[in-house]
Each structure stands twice: as structure tokens, then as C-alpha cells.
Amino acid sequence: MTLFYILLEPIPAGWTLIFEEKVEQLIISNPFTQMKFGAITIKDIAKALGVSTSTVSRALRGSHEINPETKREILEYAERYNYRPNPIAQSLKASKSMAIGVIVPEIANHFFSQAINGIEAIAYNLGYHVIIAQSHESYEREVINIDHLVSRRVDGLLISMSAQTENMKHLVALQESGIPVVFFDRTSEELETHKVTANNYNGAYQMTKHLIESGFRRIGLIASANFLSITKERQDGYKKALAEYNVPFDEDYIKYCEWGGMVQAETEQAISELMNLPEKPRAIVSASDRLTMGTLAAVLKQGFKVPEDVAVAGFTNLKVADLLNPSLTSVVQPAFEMGQVATELLIQLIESKRPVTQFERRILETKLYVRDSSVPQKHKE
Amino acid sequence: MTLFYILLEPIPAGWTLIFEEKVEQLIISNPFTQMKFGAITIKDIAKALGVSTSTVSRALRGSHEINPETKREILEYAERYNYRPNPIAQSLKASKSMAIGVIVPEIANHFFSQAINGIEAIAYNLGYHVIIAQSHESYEREVINIDHLVSRRVDGLLISMSAQTENMKHLVALQESGIPVVFFDRTSEELETHKVTANNYNGAYQMTKHLIESGFRRIGLIASANFLSITKERQDGYKKALAEYNVPFDEDYIKYCEWGGMVQAETEQAISELMNLPEKPRAIVSASDRLTMGTLAAVLKQGFKVPEDVAVAGFTNLKVADLLNPSLTSVVQPAFEMGQVATELLIQLIESKRPVTQFERRILETKLYVRDSSVPQKHKE
DNA sequence: TTTTTTTACGCAATCGATGCCGACAACGAT
């Protein structure tokens, strides 16, 4: 008896090849391997119908220079065998990946996950897919991520910078190499491009104004790294409100957290410093989503009652703000819409035939929700 | 005077082409277009060093059959010009996309965003990128997403099914077509593959047991669609605890929410039905992350005091559970680890040379945090 | 010196889709 072997791996040691034959097509009925034959290509269609691949390609994309009869046949066949063009081959040919990269500090933050929802909604509609990367507020990781996305040949990039990103060289280089970049949330003036933000200035202004009008005058501000655009804008809104009501501004009432809330110890330290000032603040405004919950937690942990000892208000997109103890006065950003707008602008840049020199700055309105955490005790109930 | 035009688009109507010439290379010094020249290929290296592309390719991947001297030159050149292999071309050649698809109900849910963190951590390390899609608890969207990911040629899929997915045909077909699938969180018995879940049974058991031991006997359960694996498992844990303490089980005390918390009206309706029972429950267990906050909100909204009128406890991965009013007794799942394990298993499947027939079921432990929402009033303070 | 082996590298095909040319037939126009 003679056994025939079909080897899927190099010939095992000790075996000798004495006979070899090539076959055109191998039909395997092994139940384990009736797979990976789903992917039908343009070539298969061409062979099956006795036409060239060019004809198939043209028929599929509805070229007018194909006999309607031939076209019908091809379309029918493609339909029947569920043909899908291989996007990888298309990408190679067209040197477009149909992918956009998104870099955010972290997904597990409602502001960003909502923004990503908006990004995906638009991107998927326009045939792009979205690759998400997280910087975890680290400059290094951000650079690594960008490098990775570039080597993946993304067609464009949406970014909200890490709290440790002071230097924009990596982004400038990116843009110069022809990959469009759009900022959202956290932006920088060092790069000329589209920028999409919430109205941070007004959000902070409204929140501070509300606190002042509620009777608080000594108001602390806890913010992310001070070179971040959001920090600057929100701080300006805060100062504007103070000025408007003739509340003296005191530098000591502002604390910056370089880790932007990623490291709770840092937040607690900041709160502790604030609350140990000779004239401790009667209210605290948190100027960053990630810091807000940390601030509330730290204040409570350090034994202060909210709002009796100190009122708290802050930016947050968490839906449970009104279920907190106490329910939290907050400014909500239109995260979903910001993601949508940024993506529209980015894809516009990607698909623009001519270099774009006019860039937009889109500012979307925030919304203030007043709740118990900022209502002075005497007014309560 | 004669003008020469270099056209980037078809000849405008009214123009006639009278002269045409091809050039080898066009150097454009237009400041707008000094871009897209960053992408250096293997061919460029070959041309520059006067060797063939094969040699370059082999040198770059460290083949031994290349002269060390040549290899050094190539490596140096590649380094200097920051050469990166084009992953799209590699994908085409190898028919692997180095991408895995992830389908979750929604990103803006801490359980899933933490799981995605775990997924990314592993995937990036192993050179895969992650494409995320959301079903929004809709079966239709889930099917569309899968279709999209398949046409994108992902190498494998991680999925936590939507609350409306009763039918597994789409996943069976997927697996049969050779794309490995790994379940996490929500699984199904209709598919033989790796499955990664939290210990839902034990989590619900512990939580229910805790409530019983705290003195509650009439305990309601609010859950996702009843065909979901997590619903079944958690319900079983709940029943086990009841049985263990001889608390009679009453079918009326269980409410299923088909939208799994996506539609708050549904949740409120369920709570309302529970609380209108002749013998209304004294405690409610929420058996799904997304439902937990909705349950608490609904209970409070309907005017009940927690825990005085009714105690509440539930699954949730939200970090603010202890800042809620009242702080919420909860079961936390090891979401990050679940994502990691699922991804490891998936990539193992993808890279396995032989068909895998032994599948694992990994069950990771949950953790119960007892807080105020489940502590009977008399014991408080 | 001749033969064999080894070293080092090039050629060309391949992955799937696309698009520029050019071929060829049928047709009407001159």
C-alpha cells in the first residue's frame, strides 16, 4: 500500500521526498478545514464567466463601457457569491487606508467615549474606520501612538492631546508629511488646522458666575496642566466672572494637576493645599472632566461637607451627576457633537483635492446644570 | 508666449490638448505640496543602494543569506530615512490584516471601556490593531457591524452580544468562514469557542446573600433580556442565595428589560411594576451594569428612599459608586482583565496553525463592595 | 585543475483591484 501525504509544513526530519506533484486546485473535505474559502475575488468571477479581470472591475463599478448584458451577468454572479472588494488591495492601489486615527487621553472617560461615538457615527457613514489609541495623559505614549498610527498609514488623525504634551513637534512633522490633523477638545496654537472645542470659556464663566451669585466669593479652581488650551480657556472664564463681580483674584486659589486627574494622590494633594490656605475657599470649581470626581471624592474624604463647608462644581459628562451625594452642579460638553464635527472636518481635509489653507475653529456651547453641591446651605429645603 | 500646464484633473471643457509629454520624475517646489514624500519604500532603498528589492527585503528581516556588509548598509539607510514597511502591502501579501474587530453594546459604559483597555493593551503589544464597533443593543446593528468588519478582513472577532441577539446564525457563519470568534461577558452555547466571563453566578449570589443577611427577604431582580447568558447566570446566583436561606422564590419579583437599560423609560416601567406589587420588594438587585444607575435613578424618582424604603444593589463598574446618594452596594467585574484574557485567547486562535478543537471557558472573579444603599436604616450610623 | 559546495543576490510571480492603452469588430460616412 502506498500512502500519499499532503504536507502543510516542511518535511519532517527523517522523511525523504521521493515523489512530488503539483495540482491546480485542491479540494479538501476535511471538516476542520472547510474554511477560508469564503473570500471570492475579482479573479474568480473573471474565470467563472470567461472575461478579464478588467471587465469585471469595470462592471462592478458601473462603467458605461461594458455591455449591459455582460454587466448584468457579472453583477448577478457577484451578488450570488457575495463578492466584496478587498479593501486592503484597494488601499494599496489607491494609497488610502480609509482609516482615521483617534488619540485621546483615555476611553474610560465619558466625555471621550461620547466623543468617540460621534466620531464613529460620521466615519462609518463615510466608509472610514476608526482606530483608537490612548495616551493615558502621557506625552511619550502619545508619540508612540502617533508613530504607530502613521506606520498604519491612517489617512488622518483626530487628537485631544495628553496633559503632558507641551511640545508639538511630533504633530507638526505629521502635518508636514501630509497627514491631516484635526484637534478636538484640547488644541494648540502651534498648529494651523481645524479645531473643535466646547465653549470652555463660557462654561467656566457661567459656573463661576453661578457660584458668585449664590453667595460664594472665595472660589478655588482646580485644573489640568496649565499649558493645556482647556485650562487656559476655563481659567479665563473663571477670571472673567470674578472680575465682573469685583471679586479679587488670588493666584493661590488655583491649583494645576499635571496628571489631569489620572493620579488621585495628586488631586488630593491639590485639594489639601487649597483647604489649608489661611482663608480657605468656600467653593471649588473643577476645570476638567477627569478631575471633577476626584475633587468631590477628595473633599469628602478630607472630612468637609458639601456644600456646607465647601461647594463644588465642575465639568463632567457623567450622567450620574444628579445621583451623587450631593448631586453635582456641572457643566456638560456636547461631546458627541464635537466628535461629529471634528470628523466631518477631518474627512473634508482628507478628501480635499487642493491644499486647504483656511482653517475653522468651531466652538460648541456647553450647558450648566445647577444642583445641590453649589446651593448654600441656608437656601436648601 | 506659450504656457505649459500640468493638469491634476481632467482637461477642462473648451480646452484642447495639443501637446503632451511624460516625465520620469516631477519635482514640485510648491510650498503647499512638499508633502506625502515621507513614505519611503523598499524600492527606494533598493534603487539608492543599487541592489534588488529582494535583497532589501531579506536584509530588513534579517535573513542569514545576505552579506553582513550589505545588510549593514541597508539597515543604516532604512534607519536614516525612517523606513517603515507598508502594513497594507504586507497584509495583502500575507492575507492577514493584523486587525481584530471588537463588538460591544456601547463604549460609553465603564465596563466595556475598561474591557477595551485590556483588549488594546494586549493587541498593541502583539502588533494587532483594534477596530471597535457598537451594537447599541440592537441585533440589526450587530449584524451590520460584523458584515463591515468581515469586509474589512479582520483576522478575528471579540464580541459581547447585544441584548437583542437571540439568533447566532451570523456568528456561526462567521466562524465557519474561518474567522475566529471569542466571546466575552455575554456568551452563547450555540457557538463552540473560547468564552471569557466574570463569575456572574457568584457575583449575584454574594450580593443577594448579603441582602438576605442584612435582613431583607423580599428581593426584586431587574435584569437584561432573559436569553442573555449574563441574565441567566446572575439569576441563578440570585435563586441560589434565596434557596440557601429558604426565602421563597417569586416569579413576579423578576423583571427583564429587553433594551438592557438603553431606554430609561423601560427601566422605569419595570421598577414601577415591581414597586406596585401587593407585597412590594424591600430590596432590588440589578443584574446588569447598564441597568444599575437607571434603577437607582428610577427608584429615587418614584419617590422611594434608599435604603429606608427599598435597598438597592447592582453590578456596576462605575468608580463613583461610593459617591452616590446613597453610596451604592455593587459588584465590580474585572473588566480590564477580561479584555486581556479574551484577546490573548483570540490571538492564540488566529495564530494557531492547526484547527483548535479544545475551547476554554475562563471565569474571572467579581468583587462585592458593600455600601449604604443596602444597609438597613436601623444599623446606619 | 576540475568538480562540488557555498555564498550572495537577482528575477519574476504573487496578493486583489484598478486603469491606461490598444485591439478588434461592427457600423455609418464619404
Add this chain to the structure above:
DNA sequence: ATCGTTGTCGGCATCGATTGCGTAAAAAAA
């Protein structure tokens, strides 16, 4: 009857990287 048109379609190169096969030259063995 010859020529230009129009309609259809195939050949071939291309995108970038990889790899089996072949081979010239150098080294080793005979």
C-alpha cells in the same frame, strides 16, 4: 470600398512587500 467611429473588452503594469527558484562568483573539496 476605404476610413474614421463607437462599443466592448483584454493585456499589462502598478501599488509594496515577500519568496521560490535560479545562477554567477567565490570558496572549498576532490
